[in-house]
Amino acid sequence: MTVRVQRGDFDIGAELAALSDGDTGIGGVCSFTGLVRDLHPQAGEGPGTVRALTLEHYPGMTERQLEAIEAEAKARWPLSACLIIHRYGRMEPGERIVLVACASAHREAAFDACRFIMDWLKTKAPFWKLEETAVEGTRWVDARHSDQNAADRWSDLSR
Amino acid sequence: MLKLLYFAWLRTKIGIAEERVTVPEGVTDVAGLIDWLRGRGGGYAEALANLDVVKVAVNQEYVPFTHPVTGGDEVALFPPVTGG
Numbered sequence: 001m002t003v004r005v006q007r008g009d010f011d012i013g014a015e016l017a018a019l020s021d022g023d024t025g026i027g028g029v030c031s032f033t034g035l036v037r038d039l040h041p042q043a044g045e046g047p048g049t050v051r052a053l054t055l056e057h058y059p060g061m062t063e064r065q066l067e068a069i070e071a072e073a074k075a076r077w078p079l080s081a082c083l084i085i086h087r088y089g090r091m092e093p094g095e096r097i098v099l100v101a102c103a104s105a106h107r108e109a110a111f112d113a114c115r116f117i118m119d120w121l122k123t124k125a126p127f128w129k130l131e132e133t134a135v136e137g138t139r140w141v142d143a144r145h146s147d148q149n150a151a152d153r154w155s156d157l158s159r
Numbered sequence: 160m161l162k163l164l165y166f167a168w169l170r171t172k173i174g175i176a177e178e179r180v181t182v183p184e185g186v187t188d189v190a191g192l193i194d195w196l197r198g199r200g201g202g203y204a205e206a207l208a209n210l211d212v213v214k215v216a217v218n219q220e221y222v223p224f225t226h227p228v229t230g231g232d233e234v235a236l237f238p239p240v241t242g243g
Contacts, residue, residue: 034243055242056167058235061219086242098243118243126216126235127242128167140168143239 001074001082003066005057007089010099019081020103026080030110031101032118038093040131042144051132055088055097058126062086069120073102076116077109084117086127116154123151160230161192165206166237169213172206182228189215190224192234212238 004010012033020026039047066084073082081103091097100121102113129141161180165173186195193210196203207213215222216235228234 057242058164058166058216058219058237061216061235064219122243123240124221125242126166126237126240128238129241130167140238141241143241147243 001070001079002084003063003070004083004085005059005062005066006085006087009087009096010085012096012099015083015085015099016101019083019101023080023103025105026103027105028107028110029101029103030107030114031099032114033096034098034118036091036093036095036097040133042142045133049133049135050093051134052090052092053097053132054090054130055086056128056130057086057088061126065125066121069117069124072120073113073117077102077104077113078106079104079109079113082113082117084121086121086125088127119147119150119154122147161228162233163196164233164235164237166235168238169206169236173202187227188224189217189222189226189228189234192228193224193236207236214239 016029016031020029036053038050039045040049066086070082070084073079079102083099083101085099087097100114100117102110104110130138131141132138161182163178163180165176170176182192182195186192193207197207214237215224217226217228218233
């Protein structure tokens with residue numbers, strides 16, 4: 001079980017290979033990679049609108065929150081291994097922001113835990129996005145109700 | 160003495176990322192602290208005008224506005240998070 005908060009990029013292939021290395025009881029690894037995109041559909045803005053993102057975070061609390069989310073996933077599903085990497089600092093469209101990977105004997109646990117971690121991360125991990133846009137200059141990204149709804153969904157499920 | 164931290168647009172509106180403050184005796188919880196900070200006016204009043212978009216952590220854990228604050232606490236005020 002690993003949490004890393006870092007400025008630099010990560011190698012998805014190497015990370016996923018390392019996650020299951022040496023554990024032949026693992027039947028599947030499910031991963032999610034979040035990327036910086038150059039458009040902003042909520043604001044009705046198309047490709048090329050967003051020139052860069054700067055991720056600010058709360059050092060210390062960020063790690064604690066991610067570790068708590070990972071622990072919750074481990075309590076809910078039989079995970080053999082789990083990885084959360086989240087970057088901070090300035091990134092341009094196409095760059096990787098976040099990697100979540102869950103390994104388990106069975107795919108259901110890996111799929112569900114991966115989605116759960118992303119949904120909770122979006123509403124609990126103290127990160128904030130500042131966008132650099134072509135027309136408006138810089139602006140802070142607003143939280144979305146749909147993200148809160150996605151996170152709340154997991155509260156209703158029996159473990 | 161409290162250590163206060165501000166993030167994202169709360170930080171830019173208030174104009175600083177961090178400060179140490181000694182609050183009056185009557186300030187015993189987060190709500191009281193926010194009222195006192197608003198009383199400083201300027202960027203504080205503007206940043207804390209709408210508490211629907213202000214989250215609070217005391218000693219790096221999310222807490223409600225009714226949570227007590229005492230000397231030595233680290234209190235962070237920030238907008239709803241937007242990572243991932």
